[in-house]
Amino acid sequence: MAQGPKSTEDSSESAVVDIADVDVIAPNFKRRLSGVTSTIIQLVPVQRALGYRVAALGPGLPEEIPHIRFRDLFRLWRAPRGRKNRVWHARRNVEMLPAILMRDVLRMPLKIVFTSASQRRHTGWTKWLISKMDAVIATSGRTATYLTVKNTVVMHGIDTRRFSPPEDKAVARLALGLDPAPKFVGCFGRVRHQKGTDLFVDAMIALLATRPGWNAIVAGRATGPHIEFEKQLIEKVKKSGLADRILFVGEHTNINDWYRTLDLFVAPQRWEGFGLTPLEAMATAVPVVATDVGAFPELVVTGEDETGSVIPANLDAMIAATAEFMDDDARRNEAGACALRHASMNFSIEGEVRRLGAVYDRL
Template sequence: MKKIRILQIVRKSEGGIKKHLLSLVRLLDKNRYEVAVLCSFDEKTQEYLKRLGIAVYNVGIGDGLSLKKDYRAIRFVQKAIYEFKPDIVHMHGAKASFVGRIACFAMPVKTVVTVHNFANYDNMNFYKKKLLLSLTKVLDKKTHQFIAVSKALKEDLVVNQKIEKNKIKVVYNCIDTSFYEETTLNLKEKFNLPQDSFIVGSIARLIPAKGVQDLIKAASILKNINAYFFVAGDGPFKEELQKMIESLNLKDRFFLLGYRNDIPSFLRNLDLFVLPSHEEGFGISVIEALNEGISVIATKVGGIPEIIQDGVEGILVEKKNPEELANAIEKILKDEKLRKNMSVKGKESAKKYSCDKMTEQIQQIYEALKGR
């Protein structure tokens, strides 16, 4: 049987999109599919893909709109399509799907777009935004299939981008620890913390939309609680967040650890996981925390309420509300029975997010497209 050739296109990222793509290409049926990835991942990740037998095309796809850079990227994608000859081009994220779909516009390939996050035009001027929206409208009509990683994202595509419901399938992300390092991380020992203290943690790219600033403010409210706060992740907002930590006299209680590739080990140190995002397409770090039996507090945004039932696996709070967040943290830390109940419910709930299930659903989409 002739293999179906799939070209995956993704821009550089270190969060949920990257995790999703690596899980997918690792688990796709090698007897049925031949896969290539067009990306600008770091050298270590590209070598990992090549060891899986995947062809890698290294190209940078930048943020925003840049006629010169985007034209160069579009031409490179077209060259990769001519060379690899895919049956299906599967694009991940807004910018990769913008560049990729223009490149595919007049080519005899089927196109799939996975939407991982809500559209954000905050940093774009009026004319660029208008151009991008106009082009996206045309590209949406030509796209054969959309995948949304949450029901909330599907609803957003229907309401705000006017995409037909029957062109969108919801496929949840999965828990995949195979590409993490396993370490013997002991935060209490490493930071010389009291053994009877609580550890509250988060995993986030350090940008304003992830809401780490709200967690810092919540920590400043909780000065009488024997708790220490750790955030795994890096990003352009790090320096500003560090200044906030120091200005609130939290430098001995609140620590920014930077990027880490030992997330399961990090999570096992926690008594409580907090995701204070202002927007979130799905929230893969939440299911990673549930999988480790960690109670969760998260904002009720995007796809989060599809993962967390308020009061069952965790507590949901309003975004941008440090006082409510602080109250929820105090409630869980002071109630050991509640934490244990949430831990049990969370671990059970996490079983739903199987990588085999995710991959099978996407393979069904490929098969249906190939049959058209």
């Protein structure tokens, strides 16, 4: 007999994993959605699909993510089936400290891994916590330079099936209610000063006035104190007379479909921990103009086989680099093809999972 839909409680229970079958615990001790939370949400299902016995722990995660419960921690004195110890993969200070207590005070058979995405020197407290780790991962070469302990660089990957080129760009645009005729340049992510949304808008006001064949898209959400910042940008665009060509489309869960409408992507951040948007664009065969922050210089290839440009985070540089790609169809198309190859070969999420797995196995 057919069964009705499961209740939320049933769904949550169905995703609970027996801790005896968990080799790696991925704690998430922060309720608010963040880059770390997003990383765990994306990684755990792929890790399990590839045979790694991983489960999440903590609030702020979708109920369908395979997870253990806090009461299961009392069973950590027993090693998992077929292993001498478990791995606790922390990504924040608040997740390192309890693991140190469980391993060193309660003598639970744990090995602790910490992933750092920091773009600055660590505080003394954080350095002390990191010094107690069994293994440390840096998300980029730049991040590794801020660590004073031995570490392994494992860069983030993306779902290269979800982020992939459209069969027909005009059809992709029509599906989202866009005019299929002009070319589009986009800037996706949270709308705020740190993310450089104002740099992108100012660059578009300068560039689109003399390029009638181009439009621009700003996709992303403004929250809290950044709502007024977004309102000011929208008002600036209206005053420029380009409100019908510089489009603020808000936040979308199908952001991969919006990438498929683009011919060029700009990552205008003033600061970034890692930053996935250039990879998402490149995997969609879209070249990237990115500022020299976070991991961007390690993601975007310049020179031979270029996938885009890396520039200082200032308006003049952004206008110049973006104009070069907008005005050169051949260069832009070749860079897009190189971008697709580069992202597919080097930045799949499956590749990230296997590199993480190698760190776990060494422990």
